[in-house]
Amino acid sequence: xxxxxxxxxxxxxxxPASVASAGEAQDFTRAKDAWRQLSDSSARQLYRHNxxxxxxGFVAFADRYPxxxxxxxALFMAGKASCGLYRIxxxxxxxxxxxxxxxxxxxxxxxxxLADDGLYQSGELFESELASPQDAYRSYRRILDETPxxxxxxxxxxxxxxxxxxxxxxAKAPAPAAAGTTPPRAQGPSxxxxxxxSTRAGGTRVVLELDRPAEFxxxxxxxxxxxxxxDLKNVRPAASLPSSLALxxxxxxxxxxxxxxxxxxxxxxxxxxxxxxxxxxxxxxxxIIIDLGKAPAxxxxxxxxxxxxxxxxAQKKVPRVQIKQAGGDGLIRRVVIDAGHGGKDPGAVGKxxxxxxxxxxxxxxxxxALLRRQTDIEVILTRDDDIYLPLSDRTALANxxxxxxxxxxxxxxxxxxxxYGVETFYxxxxxxxxxxxxxxxxxxxxxxxVGDLELILxxxxxxxxxxxxxxxxGVMQKSLVKELETGYTxxxxxxVKQGPFYVLLGATMPSVLVEAAFISNAREEARLKSxxxxxxxxxxxxxxxxxxxxxxxxxxAR
Numbered sequence: 001x002x003x004x005x006x007x008x009x010x011x012x013x014x015x016p017a018s019v020a021s022a023g024e025a026q027d028f029t030r031a032k033d034a035w036r037q038l039s040d041s042s043a044r045q046l047y048r049h050n051x052x053x054x055x056x057g058f059v060a061f062a063d064r065y066p067x068x069x070x071x072x073x074a075l076f077m078a079g080k081a082s083c084g085l086y087r088i089x090x091x092x093x094x095x096x097x098x099x100x101x102x103x104x105x106x107x108x109x110x111x112x113x114l115a116d117d118g119l120y121q122s123g124e125l126f127e128s129e130l131a132s133p134q135d136a137y138r139s140y141r142r143i144l145d146e147t148p149x150x151x152x153x154x155x156x157x158x159x160x161x162x163x164x165x166x167x168x169x170x171a172k173a174p175a176p177a178a179a180g181t182t183p184p185r186a187q188g189p190s191x192x193x194x195x196x197x198s199t200r201a202g203g204t205r206v207v208l209e210l211d212r213p214a215e216f217x218x219x220x221x222x223x224x225x226x227x228x229x230x231d232l233k234n235v236r237p238a239a240s241l242p243s244s245l246a247l248x249x250x251x252x253x254x255x256x257x258x259x260x261x262x263x264x265x266x267x268x269x270x271x272x273x274x275x276x277x278x279x280x281x282x283x284x285x286x287x288i289i290i291d292l293g294k295a296p297a298x299x300x301x302x303x304x305x306x307x308x309x310x311x312x313x314a315q316k317k318v319p320r321v322q323i324k325q326a327g328g329d330g331l332i333r334r335v336v337i338d339a340g341h342g343g344k345d346p347g348a349v350g351k352x353x354x355x356x357x358x359x360x361x362x363x364x365x366x367x368x369a370l371l372r373r374q375t376d377i378e379v380i381l382t383r384d385d386d387i388y389l390p391l392s393d394r395t396a397l398a399n400x401x402x403x404x405x406x407x408x409x410x411x412x413x414x415x416x417x418x419x420y421g422v423e424t425f426y427x428x429x430x431x432x433x434x435x436x437x438x439x440x441x442x443x444x445x446x447x448x449x450v451g452d453l454e455l456i457l458x459x460x461x462x463x464x465x466x467x468x469x470x471x472x473x474g475v476m477q478k479s480l481v482k483e484l485e486t487g488y489t490x491x492x493x494x495x496v497k498q499g500p501f502y503v504l505l506g507a508t509m510p511s512v513l514v515e516a517a518f519i520s521n522a523r524e525e526a527r528l529k530s531x532x533x534x535x536x537x538x539x540x541x542x543x544x545x546x547x548x549x550x551x552x553x554x555x556x557a558r
Contacts, residue, residue, distance in 0.1 A: 024061075024065050024068050027060075027061050027064065027065070028061055028068075028070050028074070030057065031054070031058050031060075031061050031074065031077075034054045034057050035054050035057075035058075035077060035081065038050055038051065038054050038081075045084070045088060046088070048085065051081060051082075051084065051085040051088075052085075054077075054078075054081045055078050055081045055082055055085070055097075058074040058077045058078035058081065059074070059075070059078050059101070061074040062074045062075050062078070062104075066108070071108075071109065072105055072108075072109040072112035072114050072115070073114065075101055075102075075104055075105040075108070075109070075118075076102075076114045076117065076118055078101045079098045079099075079101035079102045079105065079118055079121060080098075080121070082094055082095075082097045082098035082101060083095070083098045083121065083125070086098060086125075086129070090392075090506065092130065095125050095129050095130055096130075098121070098125060099122045099125055099126070099139075102118030102119060102121050103118075103119075103122065105118045106118055106142065106146060106147070107194075110146055110147065110194075110196050110198075111198075113150070113151075115146070115147050115150065116143045116147040116150030116151070116152040116153070116156070117150075117152060119139050119143045119146075119147070119152070119156075120139070120143060120152045120155065120156060122139040123136045123137075123139035123140045123143075123156070123159060124136075126139060127163070128390045128392075128393065129390075129392065131393070131396065131400075133163050133165075134166045134168065136159070136163060136166070137159075137160060137163045137166045137167055137168070138168070140156040140163070141156075141160060141167075143156035144156055144157065144160075145207065145287070145289070146196070146207065148198055149198055149199065189234050189235060189236045189263050190210045190212045190213070190214040190232075190234060190235045190236070190286075191210065191212075191235070191236060191237075191238055192208060192209070192232065192235050192236070192237050192238060192241060192257075192265055193209045193210065193211060193238045194207075194209040194238070194241065195207070195208055195209070195241065195242070195245055195255055195257060196245075197245055197247045197249075197252065197255060199247070199249040199250070203249075203250070203251050203275060203276075203291060203292050203293015204247060204249040204250070204251045204252045204275075204291075204292045204293055205289065205290065205291050205292075206247075206252070206267075206269060206289075206290040206292070207287050207288070207289055207290075208230070208232075208267060208287060208288040208289075208290070209285070209286075209287050210235070210285075210286040210287060210288065211286065212286055213281070213286055214232050214235050214286075214288075215232075215233040215234060216230055216231060216232045216233065216279075216281070216288060217230070217231050217233075218230040218231070218279045218290075220271075220277055222274065225270070226270075226271040226272075226273065226274060227268055227270050227271055228268075228269045228271060228277055228279075228290065228292070229266055229268045229269070230266070230267045230269075230279060230290065231260075231264060231265075231266050232264065232266075232267070232288075233263075233264055234263050234264075235263060235264070236263055236265075237257065237259060237265060241257060242257070243256065243257055243258070244256050244257070245257075249272075250272065251273070251275040251292040251293050252269055252270065252271060252272065252292060253270040253271070253272055254270050255267065255268070255269050255270070256270065269290060269292070271292070275292045275293050276293060277290070277291070277292050278290075278291045279291075331404065331549065331552040331553055332377060332404045332405060332545065332548065332549035332552060333377060333378060333404055334377065334378045334379075334380065334401060334402065334403045334404050335377055335378070335379055335380070335403060335404060335405045335406075335407065335545060336379075336381075336382060336394075336397060336398040336401065336403040336405070336406045336407070337367050337368055337371075337379060337380070337381055337382070337407050337409065338364070338381075338382040338383075338394045338398075338406065338407065338408040338409065339357070339360040339361040339363070339364035339365075339382065339383050339409055340357065340360040340408055340409055340410040340411075340503070341355075341356055341357035341360060341410075342357045342360075342361065342383050342385075342386055342387055342388055342389060343357075343386060343387045343388025344388045345357065345388055347410070347411070348411060348412070348413035348519050348520065349519070350519040350520060350525035350528075351417070351520070351522060351525065352522070352525055352526070352529075354519055354525050354529055356410065356411040356413070356519055358386075359411050359516075359519070359528040359529065359534065360409045360410055360411060361383070361385075361386065362531075362534050363409045363516060363534045363537050363538055363541075364381055364383075364409050365381070365384065366535055366537075366538035367407075367409070367537075367538040367541045368381055369538075370538050370539060370542045371542050371545065374542060374546070375542075375546060375549075377545070377549070380397070380398075380401055382394045382397055382398075391502040391503045391505075392502065392505070392506065394406075394408065394503055395503065395504065395505065395506045395507040395511065396506065398507055398508075398509060398511070399506065399507065399508050399509075403509055404509055404510075405472065405509055405510055405511070405545060405548070406504070406507050406509055406510070406511035406512075407476070407511070407512055407514060407541060407545070408501075408503050408504070408511070408512070408513045408514065409514050409516065409537075409541075410513060410514060410515050410516070411515065411516055411518070411519040411528055412515035412516075412517065412518045412519065412520070413518060413519055413520040414518060414520050414521075415520075416520075417520050417522065418521070419520070419521060420490070420492055420517065420518045420521040420524050421491075421492030421493065421517075421518065422477070422480050422481060422484065422491065422492070422493065422494060422515065422517060423477065423494035423495060423496070423497055423515050424473045424474075424477040424480070424496050424497070424512055424513070424514050424515070425496075425497050425498060425499050425501060425504075425512065425513040425514075425515070426470050426472070426473040426496070426498055426511070426512050427466065427469060427498070427499075427500065427501060427504040427505065427507075427511065428466060428470075428498035428499070428500075468509075468510035469504075469510045469511055469512060470496070470498075471510075471548070472510045472512050472544070472548050473496045473512045474496050475544045475547050475548045475551075476512055476514060476540075476544040476548075477493070477495060477496050478544075479540045479541070479543045479544035479547065480514065480516070480541070480544070481493045482540070482543075483536050483537075483539050483540035483543060484533075484536050484537070484540060487532070487533075487536050488527065488533070488536070494515075501513055510548075514537075514541065516528065516537045517533075517537075
């Protein structure tokens with residue numbers, strides 16, 4: 001996806017003006033130049049009005065030249081720019097604006113090779129940024145339904161499998177209609193907004209887009225002019241609906257639409273030969289699907305492949321956090337322990353092949369077990385398996401469950417394999433190059449981008465508990481060193497540091513990041529792999545939380 005987008009961007013920036021009329025070329029060049037200037041300047045990207053200028057320029061082009069061959073490019077770039085603004089602002093409306101632009105692209109230009117890319121971008125925003133897996137499922141589903149020939153289809157299918165638990169009921173059991181009449185599903189006239197067709201390896205798909213459910217029936221006729229027709233009841237056509245759509249695929253010659261009496265519409269598909277046929281409805285959005293050719297997966301011949309995964313998948317169900325009532329008089333009642341990295345993000349890798357994500361998860365699990373055993377504090381793990389979680393989702397979970405503390409567990413790394421030790425970080429500006437380097441590695445960004453990130457920390461840290469996080473980090477570092485020194489030699493106290501860590505951004509409670517040892521150091525890599533060392537680190541974290549909770553309770557009593 002990233003490589004494809006970079007290629008598109010390169011071609012986009014090099015696009016010659018000769019592809020459009022003089023007026024179009026001038027306006028498009030102006031919008032493109034504004035995008036280039038913004039992309040080339042980290043300083044410009046820190047100001048909202050620069051982003052809004054780019055977005056507005058592309059949208060204005062699409063509004064003014066809707067029939068232009070560049071209109072779909074303009075909408076896609078407007079959506080991408082809105083995504084870029086959201087990454088800086090973290091304002092939800094900026095993400096939803098991007099989704100609206102991608103949706104407009106897919107609906108207005110369904111034949112564009114960017115339509116599936118836009119829908120995929122929407123799915124990722126819903127899934128990773130807006131915590132709306134149901135909407136993410138619908139966006140990925142639209143790729144298969146509306147752009148079946150698009151190159152994002154395989155990736156969308158994998159996403160649908162992963163999000164199978166969030167499929168709407170209609171996707172779990174799409175009901176094909178036999179040649180006959182479907183039961184009424186809605187009252188009042190529906191609107192047939194569009195009739196689209198697309199070809200794929202397995203045949204031809206015709207999609208009838210509706211604004212609400214409609215009663216329909218279908219049948220097919222043989223003879224010298226074979227055809228299939230769908231009768232829609234209580235439906236009116238959109239003013240822009242064409243009376244004929246030429247497809248000329250292997251199975252279909254054309255699609256004709258005719259208005260009958262009593263708010264009835266007949267859609268006729270003129271066939272070539274006698275292909276297999278299936279007609280069924282889907283929801284979110286409402287549409288009637290006509291599949292012709294080899295018996296398609298989502299047809300009367302069998303259930304949708306994603307629906308099959310829902311019924312048969314042996315994957316673990318997505319955990320649901322159950323919040324229990326806090327008890328006792330202590331101020332620290334709920335703690336979120338975050339195991340760094342995971343899934344496709346291995347983190348740092350030791351010379352012996354040890355993955356940071358594995359030792360971080362092991363330590364997090366040990367910490368949770370000890371904290372539950374030694375205190376009445378409720379413990380929630382951001383992940384209890386080898387799964388990928390975006391950095392922003394981790395503190396978002398802590399905020400959602402109203403945690404009192406957030407502790408992220410990691411293993412450090414350095415190009416100098418002789419470096420070793422333990423250190424604890426809290427969110428703030430990096431005070432030295434070494435702290436900035438750790439932030440760059442944990443954020444998976446460059447050192448230059450760390451500098452750019454610090455420029456916008458004033459806005460992003462408005463709700464951060466900086467002073468409390470600093471105190472928690474001090475208690476944490478002291479406790480870790482004390483615990484590890486009781487069982488090991490050569491424990492180096494690297495102290496408390498501060499840095500701009502994405503995983504700590506947005507937390508509304510005291511939060512710290514623990515670097516338990518250097519996985520790049522042979523001695524410490526061996527220690528990180530051992531259950532004994534993991535247990536010691538976990539006990540150090542637990543002792544720190546208990547001490548911090550005790551001092552908080554004393555402060556509250558005073």
